[in-house]
Structures are given as C-alpha cells and as structure tokens.
Amino acid sequence: xxxxxxxxxxxxxxxxxxxxxxxxxxxxxxxxxxxxxxxxxxxxxxxxxxxxxxxxxxxxxxxxxxxxxxxxxxxxxxxxxxxxxxxxxxxxxxxxxxxxxxxxxxxxxxxxxxxxxxxxxxxxxxxxxxxxxxxxxxxxxxxxxxxxxxxxxxxxxxxxxxxxxxxxxxxxxxxxxxxxxxxxxxxxxxxxxxxxxxxxxxxxxxxxxxxxxxxxxxxxxxxxxxxxxxxxxxxxxxxxxxxxxxxxxxxxxxxxxxxxxxxxx
Amino acid sequence: xxxxxxxxxxxxxxxxxxxxxxxxxxxxxxxxxxxxxxxxxxxxxxxxxxxxxxxxxxxxxxxxxxxxxxxxxxxxxxxxxxxxxxxxxxxxxxxxxxxxxxxxxxxxxxxxxxxxxxxxxxxxxxxxxxxxxxxxxxxxxxxxxxxxxxxxxxxxxxxxxxxxxxxxxxxxxxxxxxxxxxxxxxxxxxxxxxxxxxxxxxxxxxxxxxxxxxxxxxxxxxxxxxxxxxxxxxxxxxxxxxxxxxxxxxxxxxxxxxxxxxxxxxxxxxxxxxxxxxxxxxxxxxxxxxxxxxxxxxxxxxxxxxxxxx
Numbered sequence: 001x002x003x004x005x006x007x008x009x010x011x012x013x014x015x016x017x018x019x020x021x022x023x024x025x026x027x028x029x030x031x032x033x034x035x036x037x038x039x040x041x042x043x044x045x046x047x048x049x050x051x052x053x054x055x056x057x058x059x060x061x062x063x064x065x066x067x068x069x070x071x072x073x074x075x076x077x078x079x080x081x082x083x084x085x086x087x088x089x090x091x092x093x094x095x096x097x098x099x100x101x102x103x104x105x106x107x108x109x110x111x112x113x114x115x116x117x118x119x120x121x122x123x124x125x126x127x128x129x130x131x132x133x134x135x136x137x138x139x140x141x142x143x144x145x146x147x148x149x150x151x152x153x154x155x156x157x158x159x160x161x162x163x164x165x166x167x168x169x170x171x172x173x174x175x176x177x178x179x180x181x182x183x184x185x186x187x188x189x190x191x192x193x194x195x196x197x198x199x200x201x202x203x204x205x206x207x208x209x210x211x212x213x214x215x216x217x218x219x220x221x222x223x224x225x226x227x228x229x230x231x232x233x234x235x236x237x238x239x240x241x242x243x244x245x246x247x248x249x250x251x252x253x254x255x256x257x258x259x260x261x262x263x264x265x
Numbered sequence: 266x267x268x269x270x271x272x273x274x275x276x277x278x279x280x281x282x283x284x285x286x287x288x289x290x291x292x293x294x295x296x297x298x299x300x301x302x303x304x305x306x307x308x309x310x311x312x313x314x315x316x317x318x319x320x321x322x323x324x325x326x327x328x329x330x331x332x333x334x335x336x337x338x339x340x341x342x343x344x345x346x347x348x349x350x351x352x353x354x355x356x357x358x359x360x361x362x363x364x365x366x367x368x369x370x371x372x373x374x375x376x377x378x379x380x381x382x383x384x385x386x387x388x389x390x391x392x393x394x395x396x397x398x399x400x401x402x403x404x405x406x407x408x409x410x411x412x413x414x415x416x417x418x419x420x421x422x423x424x425x426x427x428x429x430x431x432x433x434x435x436x437x438x439x440x441x442x443x444x445x446x447x448x449x450x451x452x453x454x455x456x457x458x459x460x461x462x463x464x465x466x467x468x469x470x471x472x473x474x475x476x477x478x479x480x481x482x483x484x485x486x487x488x489x490x491x492x493x494x495x496x497x498x499x500x501x502x503x504x505x506x507x508x509x510x511x512x513x514x515x516x517x518x519x520x521x522x523x524x525x526x527x528x529x530x531x532x533x534x535x536x537x538x539x540x541x542x543x544x545x546x547x548x549x550x551x552x553x554x555x556x557x558x559x560x561x562x563x564x565x566x567x568x569x570x571x572x573x574x575x
Contacts, residue, residue, distance in 0.1 A: 053445070079447030092445075094438035101431055108428050110447040115424070118431040161446075 001201045002029040002052065002169055007061030007223075009047050021047040023225040028171075034195055034202040036212040038244075039222030045205045048222065049173050052203070054078045066168045080110020083200075084163035085155070087174040092158030095147030099138060099157065102146055103127045106161035130164050134190065152183030156190055164196050170195065174206035176211070188215065209241040221248060228252065230245070271404050273526035277519030278410035279471045280490060284498070285421060285511060285516040286464030287491030292510070293425070293439035294457040296344070297353030299488055301465050303362030304336040306484030308466025310366040313375040313479035322383045326470045333466025334459040336362060341455030359484075366481050375479045383475035417464075418511045424460075425507050433457050489542050494518035496549040521545065531546070 009022040022044045029035060050056040051063060054075035062071045069129050070078045086092050093102050104118040107126075124142060131139035134156045138149075146154060153228075155175060163170060172191065176184035192215065195202050206212050212219055219236050223227035228251045231239070239247075268534040283305065290298040308329035315325035336358055343354035367373065384406070392405030403411075424430045435443040446448055465487070473479040498517020504510040521542075528541055 074449075075444050076447050076449045079445055082445075084445050086441075091439070092442055093518055094435040094442055096438045097431070097434055101434075104428070105431050105443065105446050105448075108431075108446070113428045113432055113448070115427045115429060118428045249437055 001031040001033070002027070002203075003062075003064040004028075004051070005064075005218070006060055007051055007058045007063065009044075009051060009056065009058050013059075020149060020225050022051065025061070025225070025227060027220075027227065029203070030200060031201055032199050033218055034200075034216035035204065035218045035220055036216040037203060037205045037220045037222060038207070038209065039213045043222040044172070044225040045222055047225075048168060048210060049084075049171050049203070051204060052169065053082055053084055053171055080172060081168040083109075083165070083167035084171040085158045085162050085173065085175040087177050089151040089154040089158065089178055092161065093146045093154050098143050098145055099123060099131070099149075100127055100142040102157065103130070103161060103164075107165060109165050109167075130160055133193075150183075152179055152186060155179060155183075155187050159187065159194060162165055163198060163200060166198050166200070168201065170200045172202065174205050174207060177207055191215070206227040209244055213239055213241065213244065219244075221251070223248075223252065269526045269530060270523060271293045271401065271407065273522040274519055275404060275407045275410060275475070276472075278407060278515070279468060279475060280415050280494065280522065281414050281468075281515035281518040282417065282471065283465050283468035283487060283491050284494035284514045285418065286461040286468065287488065288495050288511070288514045289421075289457055289461040289464070291492060292496055293437050294454060294461075296454065296458070297355070298337070298340060298458060298461060299352060300336055300340045300358045300362075300458070300462050301355075301488040301491060302460040302484040302486070303359035303366070304333045304465045304484070305469035305472075305487040306366050306479075306481060307336055307362050307369075308469030309473035309479035309483050310369045310375070310469075311466070313377055313473045314369050314371075316377060316380050316474070317375060318384060321473060322381060322386065323548035326383060326467060326474075327441055327452025329466045329470035332376035333469075336462070336466070337458040338455050340460035340462070344431045344458075345451035345454050346557035363481065366484075370479060370481065375473075375482045376476065377477045377479070382477075384474045384477075385451065390453050414515055418515060421511055422508050429453075429456070486539050486542060489539075489546055490521065493521050493542055493546045493549065496546060497521055498554065500549055533538070 004027040007025045011017075011019045011021055020216060025044075025048065037045055037048070047056065051058050054070065054073055054077065057072065062069060064070065065078065065081045068081070070081070094105070096149055100119045100123075104123060108118075108233055109125065127142060128139040136153050136156055138153065138157065146157065149157065159175070175191075176187045179187060188211065191204075194200070202216065204216060217233040217236070218231070219231040220227050229247055231247075283301070287301060290296050311329045311332050312322070315328055315335040316322055320328075340354045340358045343349045343357065344351050347354070349357070379523050385411045387406050390405070390409060392408055394401045394405055394469065395403040395408065425434060432443060432448045433456065436448070436450045436457070440450045443453075471482065472483065494517040495514050496514070496517070497520055498513035499510060501520060502509070502516045503515030504513060524545065525538060525541065533541065
C-alpha cells in the first residue's frame with residue numbers, strides 16, 4: 001500500500017545547523033497494517049509523517065502510495081489518498097465553521113470543487129449517521145460552530161473527518177497527546193473502532209509506550225533519522241514497555257534510552 | 266429626514282458593495298488587502314470611459330467587475346506564488362493601478378454629463394419616495410439600491426455555502442486543515458482576492474455613475490472606509506452567521522455614511538473626513554479590546570475584594 005525507499009531529508013544543509021532528519025529510510029507497509037511509531041524527540045517521526053503526507057518533499061528517494069508514485073506531489077495533490085489527524089485538536093478542523101460544514105469539506109476530499117451547495121439534506125443524513133458512531137451527541141449539533149466543542153470532541157470530529165472517506169493511508173500524529181487521560185482513552189477506542197471498520201492502513205506516531213504496544217499490529221522505533229526496530233505483530237503482543245527499552249538499548253549498542261517523556265507516560 | 270441624510274443612505278448602500286468586497290478578504294480570507302484603493306478607482310475609470318465611448322452602462326459596470334477581478338487576482342498571484350507579504354502585494358498593485366487608471370481615463374477626471382448611466386436609469390424608473398407621516402424616509406433611488414444590494418448579498422451568501430465557498434472560508438480559518446483535504450490554498454486565496462476586488466470595482470463604477478464623474482483620486486482611503494463598515498456593522502448588528510454578517514456589513518456602511526453626514530452637519534470641514542474615518546475605525550477596533558480588559562479587571566476585583574461590599 002505504502003512504499004518508501006531510500007528517502008533522505010536534511011535540514012539546513014551545508015550550515016552549522018545541518019540536521020539529518022531522515023537517513024536512507026526504507027519502509028514497506030502492507031494494506032490493512034496498523035503501525036505504531038515511537039522514537040525520541042528529533043528521531044524523525046514528524047519528518048516521516050510529513051514526507052508521506054506531502055507536507056515536505058524528500059531530498060532523494062521515492063514514495064509510492066497504492067502503486068502511484070507521489071514523491072513530487074504536494075500535500076493537496078495527494079490528499080485524496082491520505083487522511084490525517086494532528087496532535088493539536090485545533091489543527092484538524094475550522095473553528096468558525098459549523099460541524100456540518102467541516103464534514104462537507106472532508107467529504108469533498110480530493111474531488112473537484114463545484115458551485116453546488118456544500119451541505120444538503122442528503123449529506124446531512126450521512127453526517128448524522130457518521131456522527132452517531134462517535135457517541136458524543138454531535139449528530140444533534142450539526143449547526144454548532146466547531147470552535148465551541150471541547151478538545152476531545154474536536155479530535156473525535158477530526159478523526160471522523162480524516163477517515164469517513166476511507167483514505168488509502170491514515171496518518172495519526174500523536175493525536176491523543178494533547179488530551180487528558182480520559183479523553184485520550186476515548187479517542188484511542190474510537191481510533192481502533194474506526195480503523196477496524198474501514199480496514200484502514202494506518203501509521204500512528206505516539207509518545208506513549210503502552211499505547212504503541214497495545215494498539216496496531218506492527219511497531220517501529222525511529223532513532224537519528226533511521227528505523228532501528230521493526231517489531232512484527234506476534235512479537236509485539238508478548239512485549240512490555242521494559243522489553244521495548246531493552247530492545248532499544250540493544251539496538252543502539254548499550255546507549256540508554258534518554259527520554260523522560262516515555263517513562264512518565 | 267433631510268436631504269443630506271437621505272443622500273447618506275443612498276451612498277451607504279452603494280458603498281455597501283465595497284464593504285462586502287472588503288469583508289471577503291478581511292474576514293473570510295483573513296488577508297488585509299490594500300488593492301482596494303486602486304481597484305475602486307479602476308472600476309470608476311473603466312465604467313466612465315466605456316459609458317462615454319457609448320457602451321451600455323450595464324456592460325460598462327460588468328466590465329468594471331472583470332477588470333477589478335483581474336487586479337485582485339494579480340495581487341493574489343504576487344502574494345501566493347511570489348511569496349510577497351499580503352500588505353505589500355496589495356500596495357504594489359494599488360500603486361500600479363494609479364497609472365493604469367490614468368491611462369484608461371486619459372486625464373485625471375472624466376465627467377459623465379448627459380450620459381445614460383445606471384443612476385439615470387434608476388431615476389427614470391420614477392419610483393416615488395417613501396413618505397410616512399409626512400417625513401421622507403427613503404428616496405426612490407435608495408429603494409432600487411436596496412433591492413440591488415440585497416440580491417448581491419444573497420448571491421454572496423449562496424456562494425459562501427457552495428463547496429468552493431466552504432473552501433474559501435476554511436482557507437481563512439485553518440489553511441493547514443484545508444490543505445490536508447486536498448485544496449490548493451493558493452488558488453482559493455487568488456479566487457477570493459479576485460472576487461473581492463471585482464465587487465470593489467463595481468462599487469467604484471456605481472459611485473462614478475451616481476456622482477456623475479470618475480476621478481483618479483476617488484479610491485483614496487476606500488480600504489479604511491470598507492474596514493470601518495465591516496467592523497462597525499459587526500459590532501452593531503452581530504456576526505453569528507454568514508447570512509447575518511453580510512447584512513451587518515451593509516448596515517455598517519449605511520451607519521458610517523450617516524455618521525459622516527451628521528459630522529458634516531455639525532459643522533465639520535469636509536477635509537476632516539479622513540481623520541474622522543480613521544477615528545471611527547480606531548474606536549471600533551480598540552474599544553472592544555479595552556472594554557474586555559476593564560471587565561476582566563473588575564471580575565478579578567470582585568473576587569479578591571468580595572468582602573469589601575458585604
């Protein structure tokens with residue numbers, strides 16, 4: 001479904017601030033795989049997500065989605081293939097527009113925009129049906145501006161907007177990190193439900209080791225711009241957070257895992 | 266009502282088109298666009314020149330819309346593709362248009378004496394003034410203007426609810442989000458700027474026909490007048506929905522004209538008008554912020570010193 005080969009990305013090349021964000025990254029994702037990605041700050045997680053989404057273009061290498069070479073396509077040109085939920089609950093929705101208007105934009109993903117009404121009764125029916133699945137009572141608030149919703153509700157809506165058109169790839173960028181534990185759990189449950197229903201090929205970045213182990217069916221660990229661990233489903237099921245730390249140390253030749261955020265979560 | 270105030274209502278209505286244009290960029294796209302000063306005069310110049318050349322005033326006004334759109338699109342391309350700061354891009358187009366407007370007109374002032382214009386057509390309709398209880402409330406012309414601008418308002422309302430319109434609004438609201446749904450924000454920005462300046466040019470074309478001449482300086486300060494109308498309208502009439510806010514913006518334009526008319530009647534010099542306009546905008550922009558600050562302080566005081574009053 002997704003094929004990344006030999007991708008390099010360097011920031012501030014040729015200056016003292018040169019930073020190799022991705023170093024010859026190679027990744028093959030099969031249809032229906034749900035990959036969780038962990039790694040310390042600066043490991044290249046965000047860059048990897050941006051390379052897939054088209055928010056950044058790689059310096060070299062190729063990105064193929066569903067057999068289509070998208071390496072040089074900008075974000076909006078490949079948006080019909082990709083659904084994305086950001087960390088910031090404010091990022092995935094337009095606050096001054098209503099719930100139904102936001103959903104209408106999501107529904108038109110990758111399609112030619114016309115001068116037909118963005119929202120009509122037929123679409124409204126579809127939106128209500130979809131919103132019911134979130135279990136947030138949003139189906140009765142179609143005309144509420146999204147800015148009035150709580151962070152958790154906005155993130156649930158973002159998740160719905162990113163998925164209900166069934167994209168080829170779903171990118172989740174620490175999408176529960178900004179929420180309190182209760183709401184984070186709600187979004188985690190929703191994510192599993194939605195990914196399961198549409199059999200979505202998913203890549204989820206997280207800072208939470210338990211989340212990385214409990215969710216999905218493959219785990220990647222990034223470090224210094226490369227994938228240092230690729231753990232398949234069978235092995236992942238048996239692992240605990242401590243095993244993951246040990247595996248990291250083994251892979252790095254004894255270097256201790258220095259990321260407080262992981263241990264705290 | 267006296268003659269000056271009725272004139273103010275007529276003017277408020279035709280400057281309402283300008284205000285709707287400014288609303289599209291300033292509020293919907295969230296881009297401050299200074300092209301307006303140039304495109305307003307461009308609309309006036311284009312319409313006046315074509316009417317003098319014998320074209321139908323409707324055709325001339327439509328042509329003003331088209332060239333206004335082109336001017337806005339130029340600013341949009343400068344801003345999005347050329348990565349020029351939005352304010353600077355607008356100023357550059359505005360300055361360029363000054364020379365272009367002089368070229369179009371051939372001289373600094375084009376009178377429309379004895380020409381058929383949209384305004385003479387309006388008068389020819391012979392609609393009587395609205396008189397209730399011996400007081401003239403609206404002139405016949407104003408009533409035609411009201412119908413015209415309401416139709417325009419409804420078209421804009423409709424447009425902002427189409428798929429394309431939703432994209433335009435989201436571009437101003439959350440560009441990152443709308444890009445992730447496959448919309449090229451460069452295109453939506455250019456479209457928005459084009460439509461906005463098209464409306465502004467129509468407003469200029471109307472004013473030229475209304476006052477009977479086009480002048481190369483007629484656009485000066487129009488952006489501030491447009492902003493004043495938008496802000497005053499939103500403060501006075503609310504902005505809870507698109508339908509309401511487009512109406513509020515037109516209302517703001519009328520209120521602004523009435524305030525100016527009253528200021529003149531109170532004995533102020535016409536040369537003071539720009540100063541008054543700037544003051545209105547400053548007051549409308551800062552008073553809500555200051556008021557909020559005062560209320561916050563009061564709230565804190567009541568919490569802290571709650572026992573004082575008890």
